[in-house]
Amino acid sequence: MGKRIDPDPVPTGKTGQLTMKITFLGTGTSQGVPLIAHPATGGCDLGDSRNWRTRTSAHLKIADLSLQIDAAPEFRLQCIQNEIDWIDFFFLTHGHADHIMGMDDLRRFIDLRGGEALPVYSTQEGLDRVSTIFPYAIRPKPEFKGYPAFALNLMPESLELPGCQVDYVALPHGRFEVMGLVFTETESGKRIAYYTDCKRLTPRAIELAKGADLVVLDALRPMSHPTHMTVHEATEAAELLGAKQTWFTHMTYIIDHEMDNAKLPNTVSFAYDGLTVSI
Ligand SMILES: [Zn+2]
Numbered sequence: 001m002g003k004r005i006d007p008d009p010v011p012t013g014k015t016g017q018l019t020m021k022i023t024f025l026g027t028g029t030s031q032g033v034p035l036i037a038h039p040a041t042g043g044c045d046l047g048d049s050r051n052w053r054t055r056t057s058a059h060l061k062i063a064d065l066s067l068q069i070d071a072a073p074e075f076r077l078q079c080i081q082n083e084i085d086w087i088d089f090f091f092l093t094h095g096h097a098d099h100i101m102g103m104d105d106l107r108r109f110i111d112l113r114g115g116e117a118l119p120v121y122s123t124q125e126g127l128d129r130v131s132t133i134f135p136y137a138i139r140p141k142p143e144f145k146g147y148p149a150f151a152l153n154l155m156p157e158s159l160e161l162p163g164c165q166v167d168y169v170a171l172p173h174g175r176f177e178v179m180g181l182v183f184t185e186t187e188s189g190k191r192i193a194y195y196t197d198c199k200r201l202t203p204r205a206i207e208l209a210k211g212a213d214l215v216v217l218d219a220l221r222p223m224s225h226p227t228h229m230t231v232h233e234a235t236e237a238a239e240l241l242g243a244k245q246t247w248f249t250h251m252t253y254i255i256d257h258e259m260d261n262a263k264l265p266n267t268v269s270f271a272y273d274g275l276t277v278s279i
């Protein structure tokens with residue numbers, strides 16, 4: 001059963017160069033897959049490497065920018081395995097542990113930037129959590145060489161970066177509001193929407209992502225959950241948005257890539273760790 005979406009199709013940008021690229025560093029729910037002391041019985045086939053899921057985060061290349069979304073607890077290993085060697089801007093979708101706990105390892109990128117603080121964008125809740133967990137990193141330069149330094153910025157509704165615009169929409173996630181992000185490449189107008197950790201899409205989120213070139217959606221598991229979309233809810237959202245391709249993320253051990261992927265519409269697929277998609 002092959003995948004229905006070509007994960008790396010021929011680039012179609014004006015210049016013929018790859019213009020937008022997303023790498024799924026991690027695609028697992030907050031406990032990862034497999035769980036500790038749990039053989040995934042009745043769930044996914046652990047003989048398939050696509051079912052081994054570190055916590056959810058992603059890296060985007062847009063124009064000349066390297067953009068990092070969230071830093072999972074496995075962030076250091078994710079960077080090594082996926083050869084991430086630079087970050088220009090960091091986006092924290094929200095302050096849950098599975099998205100924030102790898103941020104100390106951003107220190108290496110601050111070192112590579114010559115000790116310049118890394119711009120971090122998030123909600124007020126997200127920034128408050130960064131300040132609480134990493135107080136030693138809130139400074140324009142590292143305290144000592146090799147230490148982290150974050151320049152905290154409240155995410156505006158629309159952020160203009162060189163060659164790229166980033167629109168932000170709040171998504172409901174229980175007691176949290178999560179940053180939904182839509183990246184538009186200035187030259188081509190291509191759009192990638194990244195909506196992780198949400199119970200549903202808001203009218204504004206639908207407006208921003210409708211007809212996008214690529215959409216990423218939270219799709220936890222088949223059974224209902226108070227703060228995440230189920231696979232069925234995410235599939236409905238994907239059909240509503242009508243993106244050229246939709247990739248699901250933040251899955252539990254119950255999702256088996258091969259078996260459950262076959263049940264999804266043709267333009268929708270479960271992502272997996274290490275997957276890179278270029279548009
Ligand atoms: Zn999460």
Ligand SMILES: [Zn+2]
Pocket residue numbers: 094096173197
């Ligand atoms: Zn969360």
